[in-house]
Amino acid sequence: MRKEYDFIGTVDIPNDALYGIHSVRAQDNFPDNTCFHKEWYQAVGTVKEACYVSYKNFKIATQSKFGDAHKHPFMNDATIDALIKGAKDVALGKHYNNFIVPAMQGGAGTSINLNINEIITNVALGSLGYKIGDYSQIDPIESANIFQSTNDIIPTALKVASMQLLNDLDKCIDGSLRCLEKIESATRNRLRIAYTQMQAAVPSSYNKLFSAYNNALSRDWWRVSKCNERIKEVNLGGGAIGTGMSIPSYFIIEATKQLQRITGLPLTRSENLMDTTSNLDVYVEVHATLKSHAVNLEKMVADLRLLSSDLFIDQELTIAQKQVGSSIMPGKINPVISEFVISAAHKIYANDLLISNLCGQGCLELNAYIPTIGHALIDSLKLLIACNKTITQNLLKDIQFKKNDTIETVLKNPSITTALSPYIGYHKAAELAQYMKTKNTSILDANKVLKAISDSKLNEILQPAFLLKLGYRIDDL
DSSP: OEEEEETTEEEEEOTTOSOOHHHHHHHHHOOOOOOOOHHHHHHHHHHHHHHHHHHHHHHHHHHHHHGGGOOOOOOOHHHHHHHHHHHHHHHTTTTGGGOOOOSSOSSTTHHHHHHHHHHHHHHHHHHTTOOTTOTTTSOTTTTTTTTOOHHHHHHHHHHHHHHHHHHHHHHHHHHHHHHHHHHHHHTTTOEEEEEETTEEEEEEEHHHHHHHHHHHHHHHHHHHHTHHHHHOEEOTTOTTTSSOTTSOHHHHHHHHHHHHHHHOOOOEEOSOHHHHHHOOHHHHHHHHHHHHHHHHHHHHHHHHHHHTSTTSTTOSEEOOOOSBOOSSSTTOBOOHHHHHHHHHHHHHHHHHHHHHHHHTTOBTTBOTTHHHHHHHHHHHHHHHHHHHHHHHHHTGGGOEEOOSOHHHHHHTSGGGGGGGHHHHOHHHHHHHHHHHHHHTOOHHHHHHHHOOSOHHHHHHHTSHHHHHSSSOOGGGO
């Protein structure tokens, strides 16, 4: 064991651990087992790499301008390069097992920052041949945290992680849309009965049903594609509250440029660093978009679950059998994909409330709850990515439509009489519908008895192309 010190006291640390005293104190203080998202961990490494490169450039620029006359106590190049290596390791997801701070915590993310500082420091020490924990050579705060604050590093890293996940979500929604477009095209003339309030309403088609899902997810894709615009402004270089106190102006300008170069993301330095540090309403706005997408996914999969259920005696639509549904009922298959998506959607709704409430809990110059806010945001992004992936791979592409002629089913459903209302009026159409219900017969047979409309006109109206067109013209009458 090695001993590490802070102004509170000492803590014993395993000799080979890359974490240190600050991480252990946080682990003890926050006894939660919720894992910190690896995407955010990696993004912190990326942000710190940008900071070390900016520091190195600041050193070069200073020496170029002032020579040896400058008074700044710069780190030597070997140390800077070692820190850059450590940051790159974290950005690649290495040493994640040494990140021991849980997702739920107090302190505005200080524990996140310090745990990663300790990892980067000890990686740097090892690469230079020093002992792990020899902070007289490289220090987690004096060195690894140079020109940084938790209050600009952690929120900036959250935006980097979120933008990367938003790009992934964008692609996944596009995959869902392609599946919907294929189904829409394949079902162009397949009639079905549409339902309102779970009661038969009017004739429609599966093409029209899936076109509605397609449009809804197209709106989601458009909204998600705009989210990066909402969160692209970062407060990197702003320090504790966004004033840049104790940070060189060169570094403040340079750090975001380097981060943009490393990530390829359209990041920009906020024009008001204090606003970006203290006000987190952009997360509320972005998560509202995620919630909207969750709503549309839930509606779609719930519809498909209902249409494929055993409640429909003559199912026109079936979903793939993905896994055994019961340990006691032989042969039972459950709509597990729909259930997964619905469960995920409701978790996202809960995250939305959490994010809204905690963003409103910001106090004066800082919001202390960004670890929980960020965890919920990334959680929702990953859930939506997972939902779209399983919808594409396990639900939409495996949907089957029965090959029997659905026109017979439609003609026997009393809802077909709605198509006759412009020609014979509501009351006569209702009389036909009642006769069809009572006698369990088709509209053709019912009309032969009640003679509500001529057979030729009825046959014209009952053509699929006629039933599916948008409205009627005066000429039709």
